[in-house]
Amino acid sequence: MATSLLRLPSPFDAHVHLRQGALMRLVTPHVQQGGIKMAYVMPNLVPPVTTPSHALSYLKELQALSPNTHFLPSMYLTTNLTPAQIREAHAGGVVGVKSYPRGVTTNSEGGVGMEGYGVFDEVFAEMEKVDMILNLHGEVPSDVDGDGCCVLNAEPRFLPHLLEIHRKFPKLRIVLEHCTTAAAVECVKTLPPNVCATITPHHLALTIDHAVSSPLHFCKPVAKYPSDRAALRAVIREGHPQFFLGSDSAPHPSGNKMPTMKVLRSTLDGGIDEVTLPSPCAAGIYTSDNLIPLVATIFESSDIPLERMSGFVSEFGRRFYGFAAKPEDEVVIRRIGEGKVIKKAYQFERDGDAGREYVVPFMAGEKLNWEIVEA
């Protein structure tokens, strides 16, 4: 008979977006609801979290909203960051620094541009010294009319930067975030254990065909070829300890994900007089609310043995980040015969009387085969 109960030592999500304002208040408690006990929180707020004091005040807000979740704060890499700030951040409990190449994703305008990574040598040297983690969004910006870079080859073309940073700072702990390609998997496997990668549940399920047919499946990096998805599944199936869960759960108000074209007026002859064109769709897929049951459900549909859950959602990430699981934080999930339907949307009031909005989770309306057993 198929396993019906799974015991997971204190699940850790190594990459989550919790936003600010009304959206933060909606999604922060969902981390616990999804079976996660510890979460590494991304700094791409508006304005981004670029200083130690901002990281710590943001942490306080999150902790107040969900006191039983252990949040780990991060900072956003900019050319203003100094080695002194790295020491201050490390002393204050900031765990890592996230690098966004400029313009590749949500709120990345302040990220790394044509100057490349060499300008951060002093900062990276200090991070290596105090043992702070460098988190890399591993895509180079698109330049379709220039060097031919586009969303499909952006990750493989980033890998030389990863190798170069690792060559210069061999002891620096680095995470290649949300890796999506066979090339990235192969590359990380050749590196020592202080270089790891996170994998999202949605990249285990989706391929490029899904990404181009629904805004709900659009995220950065985009889901790639079936052969890339197969490589992600295979490395988890292998139980490889350098690959662990980072959900990249990234909620957006549905109006930003699915901006519709509005026809304001039709003319008497049936023509169209005025049209409001849609703005581009926001990148990001929301998974926090059901994360652990979702991962188990996707493992099964991806032919990944459930014995691999514990390493992937807890042990490997915790070992790398250096936070042992407390025995009392075990999470138990059970198989459900009927399947539980994923909520179609969460409603919230936008900040500043901007009206009601929705967040649509990944696989909304579809069924999960697993649920959390409440303690």
Ligand code: NCD
């Ligand atoms: C993230 C977001 O919305 O903040 N979007 C996404 O598509 N993954 C940013 C990111 O991690 O790239």
Ligand code: ZN
């Ligand atoms: Zn992210």
